[in-house]
Amino acid sequence: MSLPLRPQPCLEVRQLSVSYDRRCVIDAVSTVMHRSRITAIVGPSGCGKSTFLSCLNRLSDLTPGCRLSGSIRLDGDDILSARTDLIRLRRRVGAIAQRPNPFPLSIRRNITMPLEHHGLRHRDRREAVLERVLRRVGLWREVRGRLDQPALALSGGQQQRLCLARALALEPEVLLLDEPCSALDPVASGVVEDLIASLRGATTQVIVTHNLAQARRLADDLIVFWTDEGRGTIVEQGPADAVFTSPQSAITAAYLSGSRG
Amino acid sequence: MDRRPWPDGLAAALAWGVAMGITAVFGLVLADLLRHGLPEISLGFLLEAPREAGRAGGIGPVIVSTLLILAVCLLTSLPIALATAVLLAEFSHGRSGFARLIRASLDGLAGVPSIVFGLFGNALFSLALGLGFSILSGGLTLACMVLPILIRSAEQALREVPSDYRRAAAALGISQAASLRQVLLPCAAPGLAIGVVLGIGRALAETAALLFTSGYVDRLPGSLLDSGRALSVHIYDLAMNVPGGEARAYATAVVLVVLLLVANALTLGIAELWRLDGGTSR
Amino acid sequence: MRAAEDRLLLGCLRLAGAAAGSIVLLIVAYLLAEALPALQALGPLRWIRDASWHPAGGAGAGRFNLSPMLIGTAAAATGAVLLATPLSIASALFCRFYAPRRLGGGYRRLVQLLAGLPSVVFGFWGLVVLTPLIGRWQPPGQSLLAGILILTLMILPTISLLAESALAAVPRAYGQAAAAMGLTRWATIRQVMLPAAITGLSSAILLGAARAIGETMAVLMVTGNVVRTPASLLDPVRTLTANIALELGYALELHRSALFVSGLLLMGMVALLVGISEALRPEERHG
Numbered sequence: 001m002s003l004p005l006r007p008q009p010c011l012e013v014r015q016l017s018v019s020y021d022r023r024c025v026i027d028a029v030s031t032v033m034h035r036s037r038i039t040a041i042v043g044p045s046g047c048g049k050s051t052f053l054s055c056l057n058r059l060s061d062l063t064p065g066c067r068l069s070g071s072i073r074l075d076g077d078d079i080l081s082a083r084t085d086l087i088r089l090r091r092r093v094g095a096i097a098q099r100p101n102p103f104p105l106s107i108r109r110n111i112t113m114p115l116e117h118h119g120l121r122h123r124d125r126r127e128a129v130l131e132r133v134l135r136r137v138g139l140w141r142e143v144r145g146r147l148d149q150p151a152l153a154l155s156g157g158q159q160q161r162l163c164l165a166r167a168l169a170l171e172p173e174v175l176l177l178d179e180p181c182s183a184l185d186p187v188a189s190g191v192v193e194d195l196i197a198s199l200r201g202a203t204t205q206v207i208v209t210h211n212l213a214q215a216r217r218l219a220d221d222l223i224v225f226w227t228d229e230g231r232g233t234i235v236e237q238g239p240a241d242a243v244f245t246s247p248q249s250a251i252t253a254a255y256l257s258g259s260r261g
Numbered sequence: 262m263d264r265r266p267w268p269d270g271l272a273a274a275l276a277w278g279v280a281m282g283i284t285a286v287f288g289l290v291l292a293d294l295l296r297h298g299l300p301e302i303s304l305g306f307l308l309e310a311p312r313e314a315g316r317a318g319g320i321g322p323v324i325v326s327t328l329l330i331l332a333v334c335l336l337t338s339l340p341i342a343l344a345t346a347v348l349l350a351e352f353s354h355g356r357s358g359f360a361r362l363i364r365a366s367l368d369g370l371a372g373v374p375s376i377v378f379g380l381f382g383n384a385l386f387s388l389a390l391g392l393g394f395s396i397l398s399g400g401l402t403l404a405c406m407v408l409p410i411l412i413r414s415a416e417q418a419l420r421e422v423p424s425d426y427r428r429a430a431a432a433l434g435i436s437q438a439a440s441l442r443q444v445l446l447p448c449a450a451p452g453l454a455i456g457v458v459l460g461i462g463r464a465l466a467e468t469a470a471l472l473f474t475s476g477y478v479d480r481l482p483g484s485l486l487d488s489g490r491a492l493s494v495h496i497y498d499l500a501m502n503v504p505g506g507e508a509r510a511y512a513t514a515v516v517l518v519v520l521l522l523v524a525n526a527l528t529l530g531i532a533e534l535w536r537l538d539g540g541t542s543r
Numbered sequence: 544m545r546a547a548e549d550r551l552l553l554g555c556l557r558l559a560g561a562a563a564g565s566i567v568l569l570i571v572a573y574l575l576a577e578a579l580p581a582l583q584a585l586g587p588l589r590w591i592r593d594a595s596w597h598p599a600g601g602a603g604a605g606r607f608n609l610s611p612m613l614i615g616t617a618a619a620a621t622g623a624v625l626l627a628t629p630l631s632i633a634s635a636l637f638c639r640f641y642a643p644r645r646l647g648g649g650y651r652r653l654v655q656l657l658a659g660l661p662s663v664v665f666g667f668w669g670l671v672v673l674t675p676l677i678g679r680w681q682p683p684g685q686s687l688l689a690g691i692l693i694l695t696l697m698i699l700p701t702i703s704l705l706a707e708s709a710l711a712a713v714p715r716a717y718g719q720a721a722a723a724m725g726l727t728r729w730a731t732i733r734q735v736m737l738p739a740a741i742t743g744l745s746s747a748i749l750l751g752a753a754r755a756i757g758e759t760m761a762v763l764m765v766t767g768n769v770v771r772t773p774a775s776l777l778d779p780v781r782t783l784t785a786n787i788a789l790e791l792g793y794a795l796e797l798h799r800s801a802l803f804v805s806g807l808l809l810m811g812m813v814a815l816l817v818g819i820s821e822a823l824r825p826e827e828r829h830g
């Protein structure tokens with residue numbers, strides 16, 4: 001692990017509240033995610049982790065009835081402002097969904113289509129990126145012979161790795177991962193986990209997970225969400241070691257030691 | 262189960278009876294059409310021009326006019342319908358006032374009786390816009406008429422595309438325009454095609470809206486500004502205004518019904534393919 | 544902020560949407576504009592007070608009594624709805640509860656096909672097969688009765704399909720609960736399913752009525768089209784729609800305008816029925 005000695009803030013969240021159809025599900029949370037580090041978010045089901053993550057790339061805009069307030073700064077610019085260029089934002093902040101969601105296109109087009117859209121005109125360069133990212137996620141050997149076959153014919157684990165490759169192809173500065181391994185078997189899950197670890201130092205990663213062991217293995221920083229009558233709040237945050245060893249409250253201590261939650 | 266009270270059995274018998282009755286009447290109508298119409302149909306009938314007001318000769322120009330009217334109708338209605346459907350399905354979350362207004366207005370449009378479309382088309386296209394009795398007037402009138410069907414089915418087709426694809430595209434910074442072009446519309450294509458075929462069926466079946474827009478002239482139209490007689494109008498004219506036109510009216514009706522059956526089979530075929538496909542290919 | 548491409552697209556889409564949405568307004572506007580001369584020249588009462596329908600002579604010599612046509616439309620539509628309602632509900636019940644699954648699917652397709660058959664074909668069949676049959680019994684055969692029968696045939700598939708989807712919208716659990724209580728199938732249908740679907744069924748019937756009022760070709764071809772208030776089912780009648788179809792070709796000035804008044808009337812009746820039917824229909828829209 002080679003981390004910069006003084007972590008630099010990358011995403012700064014201040015007083016973020018989120019509501020669905022006027023029902024508040026995240027209540028004024030503030031936190032910081034640091035550059036090139038892995039921040040893990042844990043917490044019981046329904047406490048707003050996915051919702052929180054979807055605010056960081058404004059994918060929340062796609063949910064009808066979802067309203068945000070507060071501020072989220074990416075390198076100092078408030079991304080919640082109406083003037084934010086969403087295309088540019090989402091190019092900088094990539095995301096992986098919990099359920100693999102490749103496009104119903106060929107394996108090749110899944111990766112080259114977004115590249116083409118973002119202005120990579122040269123076919124050869126697109127092909128080069130294709131091979132590089134597929135190797136990166138360990139899929140190249142498995143699919144090199146059938147790049148033009150439908151991506152939906154791949155297995156769940158392969159699909160999820162394809163989605164990772166698709167996101168990596170755009171070289172995002174930040175990567176948001178919402179339970180990326182929950183639909184995968186232990187082997188595929190291990191591959192993805194290794195990949196996330198290998199991106200440490202290069203990419204700022206925010207990963208939601210229910211797997212505390214995984215959080216322990218991966219996280220540099222840890223954020224614990226909790227829910228109070230349906231309103232999600234952050235109850236613990238800080239360097240992962242510190243939070244795991246000496247949590248502030250008894251509830252989180254029980255949750256983190258695995259006896260509750 | 263062995264001794265049911267009598268109303269139960271009676272109800273079942275009635276339901277079966279009504280269903281069989283409907284099937285029988287339908288079969289009767291079709292059989293009657295085929296029995297009288299089929300013997301009249303030949304290649305010559307399909308290609309030749311009508312003679313003696315339609316008592317003799319064929320329906321060649323009538324088929325051409327019908328296809329031209331249909332082409333005008335689809336070429337004008339499809340782009341507007343697709344755009345409106347995309348607006349309703351992809352850009353308005355179903356709550357915006359504008360979308361609600363459009364929906365209400367389309368519901369209204371769907372209820373307008375076809376003869377009222379005839380009045381409207383005659384007043385607007387034939388007279389106010391000076392298109393006269395012409396293929397263009399008829400096609401444009403039909404375009405207004407099929408718009409609600411096309412929009413509804415296209416909107417439905419788009420809504421059936423899993424929203425995962427939209428989120429995936431958005432998360433990759435792909436614009437909505439590009440995600441429509443590359444992912445959503447291709448995914449919705451079978452549903453869109455079904456809508457188009459439904460619209461074609463409705464347009465082919467229409468008569469009242471065409472009587473006073475595309476008119477009666479049964480010659481081969483020289484341009485879109487010429488009047489042209491549609492198949493349905495031909496049936497009406499032969500049956501009502503031409504003594505001795507019955508045989509040819511039967512034959513024309515068979516042609517029209519066969520066209521509609523083909524359209525129907527096409528929708529079923531598309532739906533079937535879609536299901537088999539299961540969205541895995543492409 | 545959306546991408547520039549998306550803003551452009553949205554602009555175009557809004558334009559198309561506005562165009563599509565404004566057609567119905569355009570229709571009303573044109574009907575009104577064309578109907579206005581007659582409405583102004585004749586006032587509100589002559590449409591039912593005049594001695595007869597002889598609209599060719601202008602405001603002075605012309606006669607503009609629409610009531611025989613109004614009565615014709617009302618009689619034909621009412622008769623058809625009365626006949627078609629029980630039949631289509633029986634047909635929907637068959638499809639939903641009585642038919643084995645495969646047969647039910649096939650039957651539904653048949654009804655869909657029937658709903659798509661052109662009215663001119665129904666009218667033609669009525670003209671060459673049905674009216675001679677009636678005529679053999681009571682000449683001339685072209686009559687209100689023929690109109691009612693053909694209209695019944697035409698609206699039956701529509702009502703049946705809509706009624707079936709209304710029944711399909713009733714939660715399955717209702718039926719299962721009733722069956723678990725030992726109710727027979729008919730008792731379940733009568734006491735649970737039909738009451739639960741009543742608004743949807745009413746909406747279907749109203750739409751069928753709207754369709755019957757607006758139908759032109761089929762009635763035009765079988766009702767004889769004599770402008771006279773029918774005294775019996777076997778008298779010929781002329782409906783509002785048939786009147787327009789018969790006369791618009793040669794109508795001039797006030798006569799033409801009077802036909803647009805009847806078009807407006809038709810539109811009003813249909814809009815009322817469709818409006819009520821929409822209001823009754825259980826919410827199925829997204830958002």
Ligand SMILES: Nc1ncnc2c1ncn2[C@@H]1O[C@H](COP(=O)(O)OP(=O)(O)OP(=O)(O)O)[C@@H](O)[C@H]1O
Binds near residue numbers: 044
């Ligand atoms: N689209 C939506 N509309 C309305 N409410 C929603 C929506 N999505 C989530 N919610 C609600 O917001 C709250 C937080 O949901 P969220 O999915 O963010 O939780 P989570 O922490 O990710 O849970 P899990 O661990 O089960 O994934 C829940 O109460 C949920 O019911």
Ligand SMILES: [Mg+2]
Binds near residue numbers: 049050051178
């Ligand atoms: Mg979640």
